[in-house]
Each structure stands twice: as structure tokens, then as C-alpha cells.
Amino acid sequence: MHTYDAPSNALENKVILVTGAGDGIGRVAAINYAKHGATVILLGKTTSKLEAVYDEIVAAGYPQPAIVPLDLKGATKQHYRDLAATIEQQFGKLDGLLNNASILGTMGPLEHFCVSTFENVMKVNVTGQAMITRFLFPLLRKAPKASIIFTSSGVGRQGREFWGAYAISKFATEGMMQTWAAEVGKTDIRVNCINPGATRTSMRATAFPGEDADRLKTAEDLMPTYLYLMSDDSADVNGQSIDAQPK
Numbered sequence: 147m148h149t150y151d152a153p154s155n156a157l158e159n160k161v162i163l164v165t166g167a168g169d170g171i172g173r174v175a176a177i178n179y180a181k182h183g184a185t186v187i188l189l190g191k192t193t194s195k196l197e198a199v200y201d202e203i204v205a206a207g208y209p210q211p212a213i214v215p216l217d218l219k220g221a222t223k224q225h226y227r228d229l230a231a232t233i234e235q236q237f238g239k240l241d242g243l244l245n246n247a248s249i250l251g252t253m254g255p256l257e258h259f260c261v262s263t264f265e266n267v268m269k270v271n272v273t274g275q276a277m278i279t280r281f282l283f284p285l286l287r288k289a290p291k292a293s294i295i296f297t298s299s300g301v302g303r304q305g306r307e308f309w310g311a312y313a314i315s316k317f318a319t320e321g322m323m324q325t326w327a328a329e330v331g332k333t334d335i336r337v338n339c340i341n342p343g344a345t346r347t348s349m350r351a352t353a354f355p356g357e358d359a360d361r362l363k364t365a366e367d368l369m370p371t372y373l374y375l376m377s378d379d380s381a382d383v384n385g386q387s388i389d390a391q392p393k
């Protein structure tokens with residue numbers, strides 16, 4: 147799938163919601179999904195960033211997207227219910243959900259973790275993804291072959307020192323994906339994880355400030371995997387945690 151060459155109409159007639167669509171990998175995924183025919187719902191914290199992505203998609207002549215400014219940290223059940231009602235009204239179904247938004251929190255020894263930072267990381271990276279998936283699930287059921295993608299990390303598979311709440315949240319993400327995947331196993335919905343690997347974004351620059359970012363893969367380099375898992379070509383893939391970068 148690292149070499150997947152998506153046909154230009156691979157996502158035609160699909161409605162795909164991307165969290166964290168204003169920046170980094172989510173931004174590039176949203177633009178690529180639109181480029182391949184999807185109507186993309188751009189969800190994120192900073193409205194101006196979402197508007198810039200919206201403009202880019204419209205200027206390129208791709209299907210007109212929608213914008214949903216929402217802070218996953220403070221979002222309540224009612225926010226997600228309202229979101230589901232709006233999508234139902236406008237589109238009647240949801241074909242794809244890319245759970246991409248995350249925060250790094252503060253790196254450091256668990257012995258000294260800051261409780262409020264820990265709680266915020268869990269709210270955005272775990273509770274937010276769990277709630278949006280739960281409340282949008284009825285709409286995903288209405289699509290013929292829906293795909294849910296969670297975003298994992300190497301530190302969510304093997305514990306590594308000083309990655310703190312972020313690493314714990316990514317282990318939870320892997321568990322959330324596996325639990326969903328087991329439950330949807332006999333339906334037309336599939337649930338998988340992508341581990342992007344080291345990618346040139348502002349989150350990576352925060353975690354590795356001294357690194358030469360030019361040596362990293364870009365979000366664009368990861369897109370074959372992001373497109374593959376959203377397209378019907380992956381209809382039989384469920385419960386997998388997939389590296390977006392070749393070994």
C-alpha cells in the first residue's frame with residue numbers, strides 16, 4: 147500500500163471527515179481526499195487554518211468541502227450529536243472518518259508528569275476520538291463500505307522513555323481500533339490504524355527540535371496509504387495497524 151496508485155476517481159461520491167484538517171498530515175490528507183473526488187468535512191481547532199484548506203480545495207476545483215470548527219478538548223456529547231445531525235441532514239451518510247488530530251503534551255519522565263497536561267492529552271487523543279467515532283457511527287453504517295482510520299505512533303506499540311501521556315494515549319488508540327475492529331468484523335465497516343512514522347510537521351519539530359527536518363518524509367509521501375485505506379480497494383482490510391512509510 148506504500149506504492150498504492152489511487153485512480154483519480156477513487157473517492158468519488160464519498161463523504162469523508164478528517165479531524166485536525168487544518169495543519170500537518172490531516173491537512174494534506176484532506177486535500178488528497180478531495181483531489182480524488184471526496185467531499186471532505188474539515189474539522190479542527192483553528193478556524194482560519196480550516197478556511198485556508200477550504201480555499202485551497204475550492205481553488206483547485208475539487209468538490210466543495212465543509213468546515214467544522216471544534217476543539218476536541220472541550221467538546222461535549224451535544225457537540226457530537228449536533229455534528230451527526232448536520233452531516234445526516236446535508237449528506238445522509240458518512241463514508242470515511244480519519245481520526246488524525248492529536249496533541250503531544252509535554253515530554254518528560256512519568257515520575258513528574260503534569261496532571262492537567264496529562265488530562266488534556268487524554269481528552270484530545272483518546273476521549274475526543276472515541277466520542278466522535280461513537281456518535282458518527284450510525285452515519286458510517288449508512289454508507290455502503292465505510293472506513294474508519296485511527297492515527298497511531300511507534301510509541302503506541304512499544305513503550306519508550308519520556309513520551310509520557312502521548313505514548314499512553316497512542317496505546318489506547320491501538321486498543322480502541324482493535325476493539326472497534328472486532329465489533330465491526332462481520333459488517334461492511336472497517337477500522338484500521340495508520341502509524342505515519344517520522345514526518346515533517348510542527349508536532350515532530352516540537353518533539354525533536356534539533357533535528358534536520360529536510361531529512362524527514364513529508365505528509366505527501368504518506369498519502370498512498372491514506373488513500374488506500376479510504377478507497378474501496380481496502381474493503382477487506384480490518385483491524386490492521388499499518389506503517390505509512392516503507393521499512
Ligand code: NDP
Pocket residue numbers: 165166167168169170171172189190191192193195216217218219245246247248249270297298299300341342343344345346347348349350
Ligand atoms: P500537527 O500538530 O501538525 O497537526 C495536528 C492537527 O490536529 C492540527 O490541525 C491541530 O489543529 C489539530 N488539533 C490539535 N488539537 C486539537 C483539538 N483540541 N481539537 C481539534 N483539533 C486539534 O500534527 P501531525 O500532523 O504531525 O500529526 C497528525 C497525527 O499523526 C497525530 O495523531 C500524531 O500523533 C500522528 N503522528 C505524527 C507523527 C509525526 O512525525 N508527525 C509521527 C507519529 C504519529 P490546530 O493547528 O488548529 O491546533
